[in-house]
Amino acid sequence: MARRKTKAIRKQQPSRGGEKAPIPTLPLYALLIILFILYIVLQRIREFSFILGLAVFFLIIVIIGLELVNGTNEEGYKKSIFEIAVAILVVVVVWFALQAILQTNNPVDVVPSCSMLPTLSRGDLIVLHGIQNISQIHAPIISVSTALANDIASFSESSSLSCVAYNYSAGMLSISQIVKPGYIVGLYRSSPSGGEIVPYGTESSYPIKYRCGTREIKYANGTTAEEAYTNSISIANTTISGDRGNTIIVYRTLPEDQFYKEGDLYIVHRVYAILNASGEYYMLTKGDNNPGLDMQYMNVPSNQSEVSGYVVASVPYLGYIKLIISGDLSQPAGCNSTVIH
Numbered sequence: 001m002a003r004r005k006t007k008a009i010r011k012q013q014p015s016r017g018g019e020k021a022p023i024p025t026l027p028l029y030a031l032l033i034i035l036f037i038l039y040i041v042l043q044r045i046r047e048f049s050f051i052l053g054l055a056v057f058f059l060i061i062v063i064i065g066l067e068l069v070n071g072t073n074e075e076g077y078k079k080s081i082f083e084i085a086v087a088i089l090v091v092v093v094v095w096f097a098l099q100a101i102l103q104t105n106n107p108v109d110v111v112p113s114c115s116m117l118p119t120l121s122r123g124d125l126i127v128l129h130g131i132q133n134i135s136q137i138h139a140p141i142i143s144v145s146t147a148l149a150n151d152i153a154s155f156s157e158s159s160s161l162s163c164v165a166y167n168y169s170a171g172m173l174s175i176s177q178i179v180k181p182g183y184i185v186g187l188y189r190s191s192p193s194g195g196e197i198v199p200y201g202t203e204s205s206y207p208i209k210y211r212c213g214t215r216e217i218k219y220a221n222g223t224t225a226e227e228a229y230t231n232s233i234s235i236a237n238t239t240i241s242g243d244r245g246n247t248i249i250v251y252r253t254l255p256e257d258q259f260y261k262e263g264d265l266y267i268v269h270r271v272y273a274i275l276n277a278s279g280e281y282y283m284l285t286k287g288d289n290n291p292g293l294d295m296q297y298m299n300v301p302s303n304q305s306e307v308s309g310y311v312v313a314s315v316p317y318l319g320y321i322k323l324i325i326s327g328d329l330s331q332p333a334g335c336n337s338t339v340i341h
Contacts, residue, residue, distance in 0.1 A: 022070040025063055032059050039324070040123070040317060053329030060325070104130030104309040109250055110319030111268050112328060114335035115287030116248070120268065120311075122335060125318035128250055128309030134281050137310060139246040139271035142238050149277035151207050152235075153301050162296045163212035163228040164188040166197055173197065177291060179226040185212050208295075209234040215291070216340045229339075230292040233273070233284075242286060244341060246271050248311040249283065251302040258298035266308065269294060275301070283307065289339050 039052040071080040098107035111124040120126070131137065144152075164175045165183040173196075175188055187198040187210055203209050213231035218224050232241040248270045253260035259267055269285040272293055282301040286293045295301055323329075 022073060023066050025066050025070070028059065028063050028066070032056065032063065035059065036320070040320065050330045053324050057324050057327075057329075102127070102129045102309070102312075103132060104128050106250070106308040109266070109268070109308070110322045111314075112264065112266075112323065113268075113287075113332050115289050116268055116270070117289040117335075117338045119244070119270075119288050120248070120314060121316060122331065123317055123320040123323060125315040125322075126250070126268065126311050127313040129312045130309045131249075131304060131307055134274065134276075134304065137247045137249070137271055137274065137283070139243070139274050139283075140238075140240050141274045141276050142235050142240075143276045144236050146277045146280070148207055148236065149275050149280065149282055152275065152295075153282050153303070160190045160296075160298065161198065161203075161206065161208075161210055162188055162190070162292050163210060163230045165228045177227050179214055179228060185214060185228045187212055207235070210292075210296070211239075217337045218340055220336045224340075225337075227291055227339075230286075230296065233293070235273070235275070240273050242270075242272055244270070244288060249285065250308040250311070251283070251285070252306045252308065254300060254306075257300060259294070267294065267299075268311070288341070289334065289337075291339075 035052055035056050039049060039056055042048040042052065068080060068084075071083065095107075099105060101107075107128055109126050109128060111120045111122055111126060114122050129136075134141070163185060164177060164187075165179040165185050166173060166175045166188065167180070167183045168174075174183075175195075176183060179185060186200070187203060189196055189198050210230050211232045211234070213229055214226045215229040216224055217227050232239055234240075248268065250266055250268050252266050253264055255261075267285070269287045269290075272284045272286045275282040275284065281304045283303075284293055284295060284301050
């Protein structure tokens with residue numbers, strides 16, 4: 001009897017609901033690293049820094065979008081949303097933990113400019129500790145009257161005095177920060193109507209007396225020059241020269257400050273001196289790479305409540321991520337030279 005042939009039936013694999021192959025992102029990560037390195041290396045060229053920063057920003061957005069799409073395709077949108085929520089929760093918990101440990105609302109920040117070269121560079125990630133007692137700040141403390149402190153902490157004439165190089169030619173005043181041939185260094189008082197040189201010996205009428213000199217600066221191309229520089233200040237018969245061992249702080253700018261008007265919401269600078277007016281403290285600050293104190297350029301001294309904290313640690317380059325994401329793409333002025341102390 002012939003055996004009945006049976007057709008072999010191949011077992012079909014169950015369908016996975018039309019799952020799509022993940023979109024490869026590894027080449028994009030490699031490109032992101034290359035662009036980020038180029039951004040750091042070429043940031044002194046303003047056009048390149050802007051274009052590369054913009055490219056890095058959009059590439060980050062694309063990578064995040066692709067990772068979300070891949071995660072949704074592989075695991076479903078519910079699990080992807082859950083993982084995102086967990087990641088956000090972890091970041092929030094870590095942030096609040098840092099706030100508690102470091103005793104400040106802003107435990108981590110970024111150096112936005114080159115005003116603290118060579119100690120801190122633009123793009124450095126900095127860790128801050130809050131200030132509970134003025135003794136945590138290392139800087140000279142000067143006891144002054146409340147009236148004098150209020151005068152200094154307001155937009156008095158001391159806020160418009162800066163050290164410059166100047167020259168009179170055919171009755172016309174020319175000023176420069178760089179000491180050019182034929183220029184001499186002196187104190188300059190700016191005003192809406194123009195400005196004038198303060199004759200030597202007449203600065204005693206101001207609450208702060210500035211002593212001008214020169215410092216050598218070195219440009220990125222290796223050349224050097226001399227610039228007008230504030231060598232010291234005198235307040236209440238106390239003379240202070242800048243100490244690069246003083247504490248570096250981060251403080252918030254005020255709407256009336258020139259820094260604020262230029263778009264700087266916070267400043268990372270070194271404390272030059274502290275004014276003590278019956279327990280109310282005001283901090284005079286200066287960037288290591290700046291020729292003068294902050295208040296010499298129409299910025300009022302910050303009081304203790306406006307200080308986010310003092311710098312306890314820094315990590316190079318990591319802060320560029322925040323600068324790029326926030327749209328701060330181009331290198332600011334002052335990054336092509338460094339004061340030689």
